[in-house]
Amino acid sequence: MARPILTATEMRRLEQHAFEAGTDEYALMERAGAALAEATLRFAGARETLVLVGKGNNGGDGYVAARLLVEAGASVRIAAVGEPTADSAKLAAKDWSRPVEAIDENTAPADLVLDCLFGTGLTRPIDEDIAEPARRLFTAARRVVACDLPSGIESDTGAILTDLGPADLTVTMGALKPAHRLSPAMQACGRVASAAIGLETQSDWFEIAEPDLPALDAQGHKFDRGMVHCLSGAMPGAIALSAHAAARAGAGYVRVSTSRMIDGLPSSVVQTEDAGALDDERIGCLLVGPGMGDIPPLLTVALTKTHPLVLDADALRHVGEPDRLAGHDAILTPHEGEFRALFGDLVGSKADRALLAAQQTQCVIVYKGPDTLVAAPDGRLGFAPPAPAALATAGAGDVLSGIIAAMRARGMEPFEAACAGVWLHGRAAEACDIPFIADDLIAALPDVM
Ligand SMILES: NC(=O)C1=CN([C@@H]2O[C@H](COP(=O)(O)OP(=O)(O)OC[C@H]3O[C@@H](n4cnc5c(N)ncnc54)[C@H](O)[C@@H]3O)[C@@H](O)[C@H]2O)[C@@H](O)CC1
Ligand SMILES: Nc1ncnc2c1ncn2[C@@H]1O[C@H](COP(=O)(O)OP(=O)(O)O)[C@@H](O)[C@H]1O
Numbered sequence: 001m002a003r004p005i006l007t008a009t010e011m012r013r014l015e016q017h018a019f020e021a022g023t024d025e026y027a028l029m030e031r032a033g034a035a036l037a038e039a040t041l042r043f044a045g046a047r048e049t050l051v052l053v054g055k056g057n058n059g060g061d062g063y064v065a066a067r068l069l070v071e072a073g074a075s076v077r078i079a080a081v082g083e084p085t086a087d088s089a090k091l092a093a094k095d096w097s098r099p100v101e102a103i104d105e106n107t108a109p110a111d112l113v114l115d116c117l118f119g120t121g122l123t124r125p126i127d128e129d130i131a132e133p134a135r136r137l138f139t140a141a142r143r144v145v146a147c148d149l150p151s152g153i154e155s156d157t158g159a160i161l162t163d164l165g166p167a168d169l170t171v172t173m174g175a176l177k178p179a180h181r182l183s184p185a186m187q188a189c190g191r192v193a194s195a196a197i198g199l200e201t202q203s204d205w206f207e208i209a210e211p212d213l214p215a216l217d218a219q220g221h222k223f224d225r226g227m228v229h230c231l232s233g234a235m236p237g238a239i240a241l242s243a244h245a246a247a248r249a250g251a252g253y254v255r256v257s258t259s260r261m262i263d264g265l266p267s268s269v270v271q272t273e274d275a276g277a278l279d280d281e282r283i284g285c286l287l288v289g290p291g292m293g294d295i296p297p298l299l300t301v302a303l304t305k306t307h308p309l310v311l312d313a314d315a316l317r318h319v320g321e322p323d324r325l326a327g328h329d330a331i332l333t334p335h336e337g338e339f340r341a342l343f344g345d346l347v348g349s350k351a352d353r354a355l356l357a358a359q360q361t362q363c364v365i366v367y368k369g370p371d372t373l374v375a376a377p378d379g380r381l382g383f384a385p386p387a388p389a390a391l392a393t394a395g396a397g398d399v400l401s402g403i404i405a406a407m408r409a410r411g412m413e414p415f416e417a418a419c420a421g422v423w424l425h426g427r428a429a430e431a432c433d434i435p436f437i438a439d440d441l442i443a444a445l446p447d448v449m
């Protein structure tokens with residue numbers, strides 16, 4: 001199941017909805033605190049724990065969790081920013097009958113720190129009189145567990161407003177937040193465990209999950225399994241990676257248009273000089289860009305055809321105005337530099353920018369990076385689960401565009417094909433020994449499909 005992702009505003013709206021429908025405010029916090037305590041016990045056991053609490057509802061979750069951790073046999077202290085101000089948090093604090101310490105230079109460290117300072121309510125950097133001791137306590141702890149979000153992180157953008165150090169586990173309430181899957185925040189979250197707290201969380205934004213790949217028709221032939229046609233350019237090694245990846249990702253027939261033989265391609269990938277091959281109606285996806293170099297006519301030719309397209313790498317740099325793509329059934333796979341070259345400086349978070357680009361072009365955008373996003377013109381947004389940083393290696397993107405082209409040719413819709421490709425690419429990377437090269441990703445594909 002794909003995990004839903006909600007902004008802070010949507011979370012608040014959902015919470016308000018639940019209250020109007022009769023959910024008791026404090027009951028919701030009880031559930032959040034219980035989920036936090038349970039996940040903490042599962043992760044670290046009942047051990048010496050320091051719960052750092054803020055004045056809002058994130059702190060409220062902390063008071064509840066602290067009480068339940070004591071009941072589970074842990075030795076627990078609470079250190080607070082100050083008196084709680086949120087109503088539910090005040091109730092939660094009342095149920096804590098032990099002393100509450102201050103957070104300052106004298107706060108003693110503990111084996112486990114439970115970070116309940118700020119969650120989705122953070123709007124500005126944390127004052128240093130709190131941040132400085134918190135940072136020291138994070139560093140001294142063997143384990144840090146964050147409630148909802150590591151404090152200092154901006155929920156919707158993934159920006160780190162104040163760096164307190166990374167958490168080992170983040171227990172997210174109700175739904176994931178964009179920051180759990182956007183850089184640089186995602187790298188500070190550690191493992192992200194979802195706690196169901198009884199809110200109806202549905203969203204067009206979600207974490208990309210394992211795809212349902214098209215079933216293999218027992219009576220089908222190779223063209224039923226999808227034909228990918230690739231256009232070669234100035235650096236054929238790149239398109240060779242894409243074509244090989246497309247074949248390994250299950251396309252039934254992969255062909256490359258090239259004016260010279262490309263070395264190293266499996267014999268099963270057909271190489272052709274015939275310009276007419278592009279008019280073949282059986283082509284399920286046409287891929288152009290990897291290794292294209294400075295040969296803009298290759299893109300122009302692709303745009304005169306009506307086949308579904310995957311545009312990657314150099315092709316993206318030669319599009320010019322995004323309007324040129326109007327009416328095309330295309331998936332675009334830019335990394336940050338290609339994205340900026342094509343769309344300029346769009347405003348907002350990476351999620352906002354990805355959706356703006358999808359709306360502008362009416363195409364599916366795979367906005368790559370350590371936090372790859374897949375955006376559809378209708379507002380759907382898939383966030384990639386974390387993938388190994390070793391993917392930052394030459395040709396990894398060529399492999400991704402080949403896999404996506406295979407998914408598209410196999411009959412998946414553009415958005416689903418792109419999400420499936422991103423998921424498989426990340427899992428293939430996980431299956432490889434580090435360091436790996438792009439070719440290794442292709443070899444690992446059968447292990448993850
Ligand atoms: N919204 C929901 O559906 C639920 C929320 N819960 C918890 O409530 C949290 C959100 O609670 P709040 O909205 O009270 O917000 P927080 O507890 O994250 O922050 C408290 C308040 O601090 C103030 N603030 C923001 N930045 C600050 C800074 N740098 N320095 C000092 N003060 C600052 C703001 O006024 C903010 O409302 C979630 O992260 C989650 O842990 C859960 O208890 C239950 C369900
Ligand atoms: N730090 C990182 N962590 C995880 N994945 C990354 C990281 N950096 C890049 N990637 C992924 O690696 C691939 C690199 O693609 P790209 O930049 O097009 O490289 P190339 O042009 O060399 O093929 C993309 O799928 C991207 O999402």
Ligand SMILES: [K+]
Pocket residue numbers: 058115116117118119146147148149150151
């Ligand atoms: K927190």
